[in-house]
Each structure stands twice: as C-alpha cells, then as structure tokens.
Amino acid sequence: MQIVDGVYLHVIQTEKFKTNHLTCRFSADVSKVNKARRALVAQMLATATADYPNPRLLRQKLAELYGAGLSTKVTTKGLVHLVDLDLSAVGSEFALGGEDTVNELMALLRSILFNPLRTVEQYQTSVFDMEKANLINYLEAxxxxxxxxxxxxxxxxxxTHDSLKQSSYSTPEQVAKENSYTAFQEFQxxxxxxxxxxxxxxxxDEYKILQGLHQLPFxxxxVSLNYQYQQNLTNITRExxxxKQANQSVLxxxxxxxxxxxxxDYASLLVANGLLGLFPHSLLFTELREKAGLAYTISSHLDPFQSVLKIQAGIDRDQRQRVMQLVTKQLHALKSGRFTSDLVKKxxxxLVNSATLSEDYAKSLIELAYNRSVFGEKAKTLSEFQQEVQAVSKQDIVRLANKIKLQAVYFMEGEQ
Structure with missing residues (x-):
C-alpha cells in the first residue's frame, strides 16, 4: 500500500505471535550511498531522540512498554543497501494497563524519524561521538x-563492483572520517x-495505522533499484x-x-547447494569433516541476489591442498550425478522444513513481504516454493551444477 510515491505500508495480519513487530526499512542504490554514514545513522536511530535524549531514557520508555525491543541492522541485497529499524512490543491484549501497543510503536517511530536528537543541522555531538566510538570498536572487533x-x-x-568489496557497515577507517554533521545530513x-x-x-488496525502514516511528513x-547482481564469468581464478595470528586456518x-x-533454475540451485554443503547431511560436511576429519567446520552459502556460492572451511594450515582436492571432488560428484536419490529427498x-519454520518468525514474514513487493511473482508462496523444490530432478541438479565455476580462492593461514 503506497503512502506517497516511494513510501509503502505492508500490514501482515496474524495471531501467531504474542508481540507486534514493526520494521522501517530504508533502501538505496549501494553505489550511490556512503556506507559509513548510513551505519552511523543506524546507530543513532536506536540510541536517542529529542523526546528521549539519552540512551537511558529511551531504554526506560521501552521498559514501560513491557520490555519492547528496538534494534537496527544494515545489509545489502543485490546492489541495494538496506537500513532496518526494528521495533517490537507485546500485543495490546496482553498489556496489563490496556495500552494500544501498536499505537505506541508508531508514536516511537515518529519520534525516531522526525524528532531526532539534533543541534541545528547535526546530531547532538556528545551522544553521537559515543555511538561513533562504539561502532568503530564493533568493526575493529x-x-x-x-x-x-x-x-x-x-x-x-x-x-569487481567496488561497492561490494567491503562490509555493509563500511570500515573503521571510513567511519572515523565522519562527524555528527555528515551523518545527520545523510539521515535527512x-x-x-x-x-x-x-x-x-x-x-x-490497518485503517488506524494508515491514518497515522498519512499525517507523517513523507x-x-x-527510486530505481537493482536487487539482482550477476558478475561476468571469467576464465581467471583470483587467489x-x-x-594471521590464529589457532586455525580458513579456506x-x-x-x-x-x-x-x-x-x-533457482529451485535447482537451492537443491544443489543443499546437497553440497548447506545441511549436516550434505557432501562437504560428511566427506570432509566426518569421514576425512579435515575440517573443524565446513559449509556452503548461496547468495541468490549476487549470484555467488561460497564455501568456507576451518582447517589446519598444512591441509589446504588436500581440502581443495576433496571440495573439488564433491562438486564434481554433483556435476556427474554421483549422489543418491535418498540424499536428494532428504x-x-x-529445504521445505526450513521454509516452513521461517514463517514462525516475524522478520522472515517481513522479508517475504518485501521480496514480493520488489520481485512480484518471482517471490514464491510457501506452497509454490514446495512445489518447485519437489519438481527438481536429478538431471536439473546435474545441469545446474555444471554451470558453477570457481572464481576466487582466499586462504588465511593461521600461525601461533
């Protein structure tokens, strides 16, 4: 539901939670944003407002709402930089004083967005400097x-895209260059x-919420955003x-x-990744960790918005070549169809169980609603997802696996 051009309301009606959840998400082109400033904005969003001018007063307000939650998170989806402000509070029917907790969350959102802690055109310096130091410490840690x-x-x-070469939170060095003025201007x-x-x-109460949002000065x-990034395939593997000083090495x-x-081929890709290293029964885990004992931990991770599959293993420094050989062997097993139908069924x-369980989390429902908003019919319902996964054949997996190409190898050799 559109409030004004580029500002949307999504109401997910459900009685499965004892709490109400609110997320306000800011989305922008990752190549056009200053990540350090946005990370600092995220810090300030969860710290103080003019109505609650220090962290103690804001925490006190949250405590009055029966221990309401307030947090922020910064991520990247494709070529889109996301800043999430998350609020949650016990449902009104469970409030001892009969408070309308959804209305309270909306009032707090309004305070955070439109009555920030500022002095003229910058954040209040003492609180900002504290949060800036905290963020630098987090990133250094x-x-x-x-x-x-x-x-x-x-x-x-x-x-190869410069904006994807660093964390969504930027770097300690970049954060250190920003100040209360530059961060506040970024927020505006x-x-x-x-x-x-x-x-x-x-x-x-959707009507009541809609009325309240129309009163906010949005x-x-x-906004034109690209949620899908697919890098060109090359014949060169970068290494x-x-x-570093560490007890183990990482490949x-x-x-x-x-x-x-x-x-x-999205469903086929999900199944292939599941077979390779997503689950405890997958090839990498059983062959390298359980049978060969070569990895303290090993798994594969798929990012479908940036078209990359990653494998990460914690190993002994002298086992790098052996681990590389066995990883290549497991991927070749996928490419040649050397896996059982029982493994595919499992x-x-x-995959279906994980998708089903995710609907028990408010944030997962929010993510699905966002994906439906930006991807339309490509974002499948649970039943559609189940049907597509079950329809994947062994031939589909083999065909897809043969298109997976190694592009980069990083080895952190630990030494004591």
Whole structure:
C-alpha cells in the first residue's frame, strides 16, 4: 500500500505471535550511498531522540512498554543497501494497563524519524561521538573473528563492483572520517530520497495505522533499484594467501552461479547447494569433516541476489591442498550425478522444513513481504516454493551444477 510515491505500508495480519513487530526499512542504490554514514545513522536511530535524549531514557520508555525491543541492522541485497529499524512490543491484549501497543510503536517511530536528537543541522555531538566510538570498536572487533574477516577478504577478491568489496557497515577507517554533521545530513537525505517500507506484523488496525502514516511528513520520491547482481564469468581464478595470528586456518572459495533469485533454475540451485554443503547431511560436511576429519567446520552459502556460492572451511594450515582436492571432488560428484536419490529427498525435505519454520518468525514474514513487493511473482508462496523444490530432478541438479565455476580462492593461514 503506497503512502506517497516511494513510501509503502505492508500490514501482515496474524495471531501467531504474542508481540507486534514493526520494521522501517530504508533502501538505496549501494553505489550511490556512503556506507559509513548510513551505519552511523543506524546507530543513532536506536540510541536517542529529542523526546528521549539519552540512551537511558529511551531504554526506560521501552521498559514501560513491557520490555519492547528496538534494534537496527544494515545489509545489502543485490546492489541495494538496506537500513532496518526494528521495533517490537507485546500485543495490546496482553498489556496489563490496556495500552494500544501498536499505537505506541508508531508514536516511537515518529519520534525516531522526525524528532531526532539534533543541534541545528547535526546530531547532538556528545551522544553521537559515543555511538561513533562504539561502532568503530564493533568493526575493529569483527576483524578478530577469523571467519568474518576471511569472508570479507573473499568479497574483496571476488567482486569487481567496488561497492561490494567491503562490509555493509563500511570500515573503521571510513567511519572515523565522519562527524555528527555528515551523518545527520545523510539521515535527512535518506528520509527524502530512499525507498521506505514500513512493515507491521500482528493484530493490526490497518485503517488506524494508515491514518497515522498519512499525517507523517513523507515526501514523494522516485527510486530505481537493482536487487539482482550477476558478475561476468571469467576464465581467471583470483587467489590470495595471507598469514594471521590464529589457532586455525580458513579456506574460502567463491563460485559464479548462473541463476538469480526467482529465476528459472533457482529451485535447482537451492537443491544443489543443499546437497553440497548447506545441511549436516550434505557432501562437504560428511566427506570432509566426518569421514576425512579435515575440517573443524565446513559449509556452503548461496547468495541468490549476487549470484555467488561460497564455501568456507576451518582447517589446519598444512591441509589446504588436500581440502581443495576433496571440495573439488564433491562438486564434481554433483556435476556427474554421483549422489543418491535418498540424499536428494532428504535435502528437499530440509529445504521445505526450513521454509516452513521461517514463517514462525516475524522478520522472515517481513522479508517475504518485501521480496514480493520488489520481485512480484518471482517471490514464491510457501506452497509454490514446495512445489518447485519437489519438481527438481536429478538431471536439473546435474545441469545446474555444471554451470558453477570457481572464481576466487582466499586462504588465511593461521600461525601461533
């Protein structure tokens, strides 16, 4: 439902949750945004407003709403940079004082968006500087997570698009360059120019919410976004080896895949990834970890919005070549059809079960509603998804697997 051009309301009516959930999502072209500034905006959105001018007062307000939740998250979908503001509160029927908690969440959203903690045209400096320091500390700490660090290095190696070579939160160095003025101006630009989607999940009085949203000063905007990114396939495999102080080594591989979210081969790609390394029964886990004992952890991850399949393994430094050989062997098994029908059935069952279980989470319902909004019929309902997965044949898997091509290899060699 459109509030004004580029601003949308999505109401998901359900009685399965005891809480009501609200998400306000800002979406913008990843190549045209300043990630560091948007990450700082996300920090400030969850910290204070002019009505609640310090974190303690904002937490007190949330506590009064029976322990309401407030958080933010920054992600990337294809070539779109997303900033999510998430609010949740107990349903009105469970409020001891009879409060309309959905109305309270909407009032808090209005305070966060349109009454921010500012001085003239910048964020209030003392609170902002504290949140800036916190964000830098978070990003510096992430570097110490060898798996997170290795994944970022793989992205730098694999992607040719500059905007995808770094974290959605930018880098500590870039964040350090920003200040309360540049971040606040970015927030104002987001309010004016980003696509904005507001999601409400629970027992919702849609008419009442719509009336309230029409009173908010949203301005029309025209936004063109690309949620699908597919890099050109090359004959060159980019490689990088790096040594770090760590107890174990990490091997990361990036493969170009031919299909995109909702595409013709999408279901086949999901099943192939499930067979390869998504589940505990998959080839990589059983062959490399359980049988060969070569990996402390190993899995594959598919990003259908950026058409990349990644494999990550925690291993001993002297096992890199052996692990590479066995990973290649398992992928070749997919390409040549050397897998059982029982393994396919189990994988399909796990995929369907995972999709079914995801509907027990409000955020998953919100993500599905967003995908339906931007992808239309390509975003399948649960029953459609189940039908497409069950229809995947062994020939489909083999045909799809033969189009998966290795493009980048990153090895972080741990040394003590």
């Amino acid at each position: 992430d570097k110490e997570d060898i798996f997170y660090y290795s994944d970022l290095e793989l992205d730098r190696l694999y992607f 630009r987001m309010l004016r120019e980003d696509r904005i989607d507001i999601f409400l999940v629970g027992k919702i 301005s029309p905007r025209q 990088k080896l790096e040594t 990361d591989l990036a493969y170009h895949v031919p299909s995109v979210y909702g595409g013709e 994988t399909k069952k796990m």
